Amino acid sequence: MASVVIVGGGAIGLASAFFLQRGGDFSITVIDQGAIGDGCSYGNAGFLSPSHVVPLAAPGVVSKGLRWLLDPESPFYIRPRWDPELFRWLWRFRQAATSTHVVRSAPVLQALLERSRELTVQLQEVVGDFELRREGLLMPFQSKEGRQECEALAREAVRLGIAHAWIAAEQLAELAGTEVRAQGGLFFPGDAHLRPDRFTAALHRYLEQQGVRFLPNTPVRGLVRRGFQVAGVQVAEGTLEADLVVVAAGAWSAELVRAVGYRLPLQPAKGYSLTFTPPEGMPRRPLLLTETKVAVTPFREAFRLAGTLELAGLELSLNWRRVQAIYRAAGRYLPTLRLPAMEQAEIWAGLRPCTPDGLPVVDRVPGTDNLWLATGHAMLGISLAAVTGELVAALISGAAPPIAPTPLRADRW
Numbered sequence: 001m002a003s004v005v006i007v008g009g010g011a012i013g014l015a016s017a018f019f020l021q022r023g024g025d026f027s028i029t030v031i032d033q034g035a036i037g038d039g040c041s042y043g044n045a046g047f048l049s050p051s052h053v054v055p056l057a058a059p060g061v062v063s064k065g066l067r068w069l070l071d072p073e074s075p076f077y078i079r080p081r082w083d084p085e086l087f088r089w090l091w092r093f094r095q096a097a098t099s100t101h102v103v104r105s106a107p108v109l110q111a112l113l114e115r116s117r118e119l120t121v122q123l124q125e126v127v128g129d130f131e132l133r134r135e136g137l138l139m140p141f142q143s144k145e146g147r148q149e150c151e152a153l154a155r156e157a158v159r160l161g162i163a164h165a166w167i168a169a170e171q172l173a174e175l176a177g178t179e180v181r182a183q184g185g186l187f188f189p190g191d192a193h194l195r196p197d198r199f200t201a202a203l204h205r206y207l208e209q210q211g212v213r214f215l216p217n218t219p220v221r222g223l224v225r226r227g228f229q230v231a232g233v234q235v236a237e238g239t240l241e242a243d244l245v246v247v248a249a250g251a252w253s254a255e256l257v258r259a260v261g262y263r264l265p266l267q268p269a270k271g272y273s274l275t276f277t278p279p280e281g282m283p284r285r286p287l288l289l290t291e292t293k294v295a296v297t298p299f300r301e302a303f304r305l306a307g308t309l310e311l312a313g314l315e316l317s318l319n320w321r322r323v324q325a326i327y328r329a330a331g332r333y334l335p336t337l338r339l340p341a342m343e344q345a346e347i348w349a350g351l352r353p354c355t356p357d358g359l360p361v362v363d364r365v366p367g368t369d370n371l372w373l374a375t376g377h378a379m380l381g382i383s384l385a386a387v388t389g390e391l392v393a394a395l396i397s398g399a400a401p402p403i404a405p406t407p408l409r410a411d412r413w
């Protein structure tokens with residue numbers, strides 16, 4: 001039985017452990033520097049969005065990003081600093097932000113997202129309830145620019161056959177279950193959502209019952225290399241030997257694989273969420289507020305607002321102006337929402353692992369035989385966790401992958 005060490009106990013590491021364990025031929029250890037499920041997979045919006053087929057690198061994003069840089073409350077920010085890795089990443093991002101890239105990548109993301117939604121439904125049946133609900137995603141817009149953005153998404157949806165509907169202003173309240181101040185909206189009925197902390201907790205609990213070993217609060221300090229092989233990982237107590245190592249360390253992954261000479265272009269993109277007890281006037285299904293990019297998610301026992309994308313490095317400090325902007329956005333679109341004061345919210349920051357072309361990397365690390373990488377899921381890590389796990393298990397076991405993994409290769413840069 002081959003031993004596998006998975007570095008990272010987030011959605012991606014846990015889903016990889018699930019599918020490897022199901023295959024049956026591995027003894028698995030999941031290591032995390034903190035608590036299991038406490039990284040970016042904890043406080044995100046929980047959208048499971050087969051509608052999100054347009055990668056972050058898309059036409060118009062660069063010019064919009066530049067305009068947003070001047071606005072301290074905008075959903076996008078780059079912390080000015082001297083960082084050659086960031087410059088290289090931004091250059092590659094600019095190269096990728098073309099319509100050709102979108103035309104090529106959207107069907108890849110669509111296939112992955114649809115497979116993942118199907119697998120996530122099956123996962124819940126096996127590991128227990130994580131509040132998965134298929135109630136669609138509504139994108140209300142308040143401006144001409146917002147409508148144009150939705151039109152671009154709808155064009156892509158038509159091209160790829162993704163179910164969607166335009167919602168007139170006077171029908172928004174009925175669909176959302178609360179008043180919505182907007183000119184109209186675009187609705188994706190095939191989208192779903194789940195409670196992300198319950199998703200990771202259910203996987204963790206189930207895997208522990210199945211004999212997967214967990215080592216929380218155990219930072220991996222490096223990889224132990226032996227020729228083209230990785231012999232294990234370095235932790236405070238010494239070397240933890242393994243036949244195979246999977247790096248699923250989210251925004252921290254690039255640092256780990258650099259030790260074996262592979263430069264993964266990955267930037268952490270910070271986002272925030274505010275979680276409240278369910279307020280009066282809460283919508284009954286998830287919304288994505290088009291202009292502000294704020295995600296609004298009603299859970300069974302909580303209500304969450306999430307947003308912003310800050311390229312500020314590997315740090316989790318809170319930018320209060322942007323946190324307040326998320327809070328205020330909800331009131332701008334939802335006039336009857338009675339949000340408690342911001343002080344009563346659980347305020348959280350997380351780091352999305354972002355590649356410059358907006359596609360994840362699921363592959364063996366170039367130049368090694370037994371080191372695997374599963375990261376770069378940006379704003380889709382919950383949506384894509386299940387299919388990534390399935391792909392990791394298939395690639396490692398030499399089974400036919402569910403979806404051709406070529407666009408996710410590590411040597412594409």
Ligand SMILES: Cc1cc2nc3c(=O)[nH]c(=O)nc-3n(C[C@H](O)[C@H](O)[C@H](O)COP(=O)(O)OP(=O)(O)OC[C@H]3O[C@@H](n4cnc5c(N)ncnc54)[C@H](O)[C@@H]3O)c2cc1C
Pocket residue numbers: 007008009010011012013031032033034035036037038039040041042043044045046047048049218219220221248249250251252253256269270271272273295306307308349350351352353374375376377378379380381382383384
């Ligand atoms: C505000 C916000 C909203 C979002 N909304 C959505 C959404 O609605 N839908 C969606 O699909 N995605 C969403 N995302 C993105 C999603 O949260 C991420 O893509 C996903 O959580 C990434 O999962 P991961 O397992 O790769 O990373 P993580 O969950 O960060 O897990 C990586 C783990 O690796 C551990 N680790 C790192 N380095 C080491 C080391 N050296 N040793 C040991 N352990 C290590 C970390 O402690 C961490 O627990 C959102 C993100 C943010 C910030």
